[in-house]
Each structure stands twice: as C-alpha cells, then as structure tokens.
Amino acid sequence: MDSAKSLSFTLWLVATGLFMQTLDTTIVNTALPAMAATLGESPLRMQSVVIAYALTMAVLIPASGWMADRFGTRKVYFSAIVLFTIGSILCAVSQNLDQLVASRVIQGAGGAMLMPVGRLAILRTFPQERLLPALSFVAIPAMIGPMIGPVLGGWLAETLSWHWVFLINIPVGAIGAYATHRYMPDKHDDQRQPFDGVGYGLLAFGMAAISLALDGMSGRGMGHAPAVLLLVFGIIAVVSYWLRAARHPAPLFSPTLFRIHTFTIGLLGNLFARLGSSGMPFLLPLLLQVSLGYSPTHSGMMMLPVAAAGMLSKRLATALITHYGYRRVLVVNTVLVGLTIASFALIDATHPVWAQALLMAFFGAVNSLQFTAMNTLTLKDLGQHGASSGNSILSMMQMLAMSLSVTVAGGILAAFSHLVDHDSASDTLAAFHGTFICIGLLTAASAWIFWQLSPDVERESKKDDSLDLG
Structure with a gap:
C-alpha cells in the first residue's frame, strides 16, 4: 500500500476508535432504567455501571503511552479494539449488575488505550505539515459520539433492548481490528523512558480506592467501616506516590x-x-x-x-x-x-x-x-x-x-x-x-x-x- 493510502487508513481507524470510545461514555446513560428493570435493580442505584467504565479508563490511561512505546502502536491499538469489543459482548450477556460492572471494567480497559494510543499513532505517522488537519479530523467523532449517544441509547433500549447498546460495537470492532492489523503502521519509540511501575501502582490503587470508597459510602455493596478504611488507604497511596515522585529520577508524572x-x-x-x-x-x-x-x-x-x-x-x-x-x-x-x-x-x-x-x-x-x-x-x-x-x-x-x-x-x-x-x-x-x-x-x-x-x-x-x- 502506498504512503497516502496508509495515512488515510490510519486516520479513519483512529477516528473510528475515538468514536466508539466517546459514544460509550454517553450511550449507556439513557438505557440505565431499562437495564435496571431487567436486572432487578433500582434505576437510582445504577451509577456503578458508569463509574466502572470511567474509573478503569482513569487508572489505565497513564500506562497506555508506555505500552505503545514498548510494544508498538499497531499491537496496542489492535489489542485495545479487541478488548473493547470483548467487553461489549460480555456487557450484552450480563445476567446481573455485578457481571455488568465487571464487563464494563474490561470495556473501559480497551477504551483507555483507544484515545491516547490513537493520537500517538497520528503524531508518529503524519508529517508535521499534515498534523493539524489530521488531529482536527479525528476530533470530529469525539464531538459527534456524545451528541448521538443518548439518542441512540434511548432508541435502542426502547425499540430493541438495552443489550443492543453494547452489541452495536461488535461489527465496528471486528472491522476495526482487522483493518488495524493489516493497515496501521507499527511505530515504536527507540529511546523510550523506563516505566515507573511502583509509582503507577500507587497512583492507580489510590484513585481506584478513593472512588470505590465514596461509592461504598452511598450504601451499595460495602459497609461504612470498610469504605472509610479503603478511603484512608487510597489517600495514603496517592500521597505516597507524590512523595516518591519528588525523589524518583524518572517518575510517572513529574512534580515539577x-x-x-x-x-x-x-x-x-x-x-x-x-x-x-x-x-x-x-x-x-x-x-x-x-x-x-x-x-x-x-x-x-x-x-x-x-x-x-x-x-x-x-x-x-x-x-x-x-x-x-x-x-x-x-x-x-x-x-x-x-x-x-x-x-x-x-x-x-x-x-x-x-x-x-x-x-x-x-x-x-x-x-x-x-x-x-x-x-x-x-x-x-x-x-x-x-x-x-x-x-x-x-x-x-x-x-x-x-x-x-x-x-x-x-x-x-x-x-x-x-x-x-x-x-x-x-x-x-x-x-x-x-x-x-x-x-x-x-x-x-x-x-x-x-x-x-x-x-x-x-x-x-x-x-x-x-x-x-x-
């Protein structure tokens, strides 16, 4: 394939991935009452479905850039699409709220890599003079996804069933995975920085613990005493990360x-x-x-x-x-x-x-x-x-x-x-x-x-x- 076609395919692949990721941040919201009715839950207690997706993305985003440097943009982006699609399938076949939340974690793990690795692929593939138009192009689906997500989610939940909120990702994911494997250039960083695994672990645990503790305090699935304990450990982990980062030669995020x-x-x-x-x-x-x-x-x-x-x-x-x-x-x-x-x-x-x-x-x-x-x-x-x-x-x-x-x-x-x-x-x-x-x-x-x-x-x-x- 010539260079122009390769760039065009890369652009469309990243745009499609960003569309999938941003669509799923909003498409679920209008389908939550329908999900609650099927799963035997109160619609006012369905926030875990949204929290699981967003929190997983927050935890994994810091590691996505290093993974692309280490394994290459094509392999990581392909894995992200596959993981996102598998998570979507598991969401659709979930029989209770706990299964749905666990499946959203898997879906969020794929989504966490789609956005940063997709942008990184563009930065490393496109020449400087074409970079701004390329980034502007892939920004369009990031705006369209949240716009049509609530409408599409509501229509699917009412016309078919809430399961189709997730099933629609399967054909898009399958085509995207095939096209990524075949057409996306595989870019590495030959001078990549070492990954601060300990710092990442502290920060990831701290963010997850604080969020889950606050959710537990609202009364779902966790007593107040364990929630408070988890909150304290989460705060300790975040503080420990920043104290460690101040003296680490290559921290995950520099305090400077x-x-x-x-x-x-x-x-x-x-x-x-x-x-x-x-x-x-x-x-x-x-x-x-x-x-x-x-x-x-x-x-x-x-x-x-x-x-x-x-x-x-x-x-x-x-x-x-x-x-x-x-x-x-x-x-x-x-x-x-x-x-x-x-x-x-x-x-x-x-x-x-x-x-x-x-x-x-x-x-x-x-x-x-x-x-x-x-x-x-x-x-x-x-x-x-x-x-x-x-x-x-x-x-x-x-x-x-x-x-x-x-x-x-x-x-x-x-x-x-x-x-x-x-x-x-x-x-x-x-x-x-x-x-x-x-x-x-x-x-x-x-x-x-x-x-x-x-x-x-x-x-x-x-x-x-x-x-x-x-």
Whole structure:
C-alpha cells in the first residue's frame, strides 16, 4: 500500500476508535432504567455501571503511552479494539449488575488505550505539515459520539433492548481490528523512558480506592467501616506516590509540572468543577424517565440541545477569553454552571417541553465553555517538553472526575431517596431536586479555585493563540 493510502487508513481507524470510545461514555446513560428493570435493580442505584467504565479508563490511561512505546502502536491499538469489543459482548450477556460492572471494567480497559494510543499513532505517522488537519479530523467523532449517544441509547433500549447498546460495537470492532492489523503502521519509540511501575501502582490503587470508597459510602455493596478504611488507604497511596515522585529520577508524572501556575490551577479546577457538572449526563436521563415519565427515546432526544449548544458555544470561547481573560471567564462561568445545575430543581411535570429544552441548551453552552477554558488554561504554558506528560495527567484527571462525579451524584441521590417513597414519582422528583441543588452549589464553590489565578494570565491570554484546545 502506498504512503497516502496508509495515512488515510490510519486516520479513519483512529477516528473510528475515538468514536466508539466517546459514544460509550454517553450511550449507556439513557438505557440505565431499562437495564435496571431487567436486572432487578433500582434505576437510582445504577451509577456503578458508569463509574466502572470511567474509573478503569482513569487508572489505565497513564500506562497506555508506555505500552505503545514498548510494544508498538499497531499491537496496542489492535489489542485495545479487541478488548473493547470483548467487553461489549460480555456487557450484552450480563445476567446481573455485578457481571455488568465487571464487563464494563474490561470495556473501559480497551477504551483507555483507544484515545491516547490513537493520537500517538497520528503524531508518529503524519508529517508535521499534515498534523493539524489530521488531529482536527479525528476530533470530529469525539464531538459527534456524545451528541448521538443518548439518542441512540434511548432508541435502542426502547425499540430493541438495552443489550443492543453494547452489541452495536461488535461489527465496528471486528472491522476495526482487522483493518488495524493489516493497515496501521507499527511505530515504536527507540529511546523510550523506563516505566515507573511502583509509582503507577500507587497512583492507580489510590484513585481506584478513593472512588470505590465514596461509592461504598452511598450504601451499595460495602459497609461504612470498610469504605472509610479503603478511603484512608487510597489517600495514603496517592500521597505516597507524590512523595516518591519528588525523589524518583524518572517518575510517572513529574512534580515539577505543578510549579506552573496555570497548570496547577487548571488541573485542580478541572477536578472540582467537574465533580458536579460531569454527573449531569447520568442524572438527567434518570430524571426524565423515572420522575417525569419520558420514554427512553424521548429522554435521549432531550439531551440533544445539551450537545448541540455545547458544540456551538465552543466558538465563543476564544473571543470571551481574549476579551475578558481566563480568570474572569472561569470565575463567572463556573458560578453560572453551578446555578444552572441548581435550577434543574425547578423542573417538574407541569413545565412545557420547550422550557426544559431551553434549560438543557443553556446548560450545554455554559458547560462546554467551561471545559474549553479549563482545558486550554491547563495546557497553555506547558511547552513542548511538558506537553505529553501534562496532557496525560489532564486526560486521567478528566476520567477520574467523571467517575467521582457520578459517585457523588449517585450518593447524594441515594441519600435523598432514602427519605422519600421510592414508588412515588413526585417523591423521587424531590430527591432529584435536592441532588441538583447540592451538586450545583458544589460546582459554584469551585469558582474559588479559579479566583486564585494570577492577574498576569489575563494579559497573557490576549496574545495566546492556543485557545481552540479542549
């Protein structure tokens, strides 16, 4: 095969892999009530299905780059597609919630390698002059996947069964695996760095333990005493990692990155601001189906304004940040995101659909602006030397925040639901209202982190030409 065709195949393979990975972060949400009915679970206690996928990705993302360097991009990407497809099959044949959660872990393990290894394959295959168009091309499915995911998940769950949410990955995965094995170039890093296995183990265990402990405290499958113990061990592991990294010659993530003011603020802001907002894709379909009586397809359609407004608002980010600076935009917009989340407590069955759709669209717009500004702030001052490591930390933190946000939202919802009659739609609606107010306040409070930004960042932003990241 000539060089042009090889590049074209690589581009489409990576785009397809990213589409599969991003689709599965949202397609499950609208099908959760249908899954709960089949598996004999409460739809308000299905957060583990989402947490397992996001947490597995957060844990494995730091190792994906080293694996590609060690074994080659083609082998790792092929393995990622195969693992993702096997996980999808196991999800579809799961007979209970525990089996489904375990299968989502396998699926997440494949998904964790699809995104970073796919981007790495492009970086190592495409010449410099074609790199930007290539990266822009593969960014398209990353935006389309979350847009059609809720609609497709709802339609499949209602028209066929929730099993097809996972079965649709099988033909795509089979074709992708064959094409990867045959056409993708196999790139290695001949001067790869040694892998900090001990540091990785500490960090991975710490992230998993903290997330699982918080989920356990919400009352599912774990007593409070073991959950507290697991939380303490998780915190010890994370602290131990950073203490070890400070004296290790080649740590997994260098602590020197945190000397960069914008990186530190951006990363902390990403974590705490997303603790509230990243739980909304989990909460909203449940609200619409469980409390408002929407069908899975209808609830999926109601999520379209969120995604559409989010895509459109990205174009405003550059202008707003250039004119007002990162500090003002992020402080004001973080509070606005929090208040918008809290305003979902006003929704009930008497509100017209157009008013609900308008609120969904406004949330999508301010939330997308928040993500774009936070991501750009985090990466803007890393330079060439720290860009790869910093981007890996950011990707890991985003998936960890998604896991923690669903954990927090599910825990708060469970706490409120204990106070009401589970069989009453109006009472479960009150539980949702309380949850929206709590996570809205949590999100708004994270504006304090962005308030710590140096005023100098505002002046730098006027000449910054990298605002289209994220």
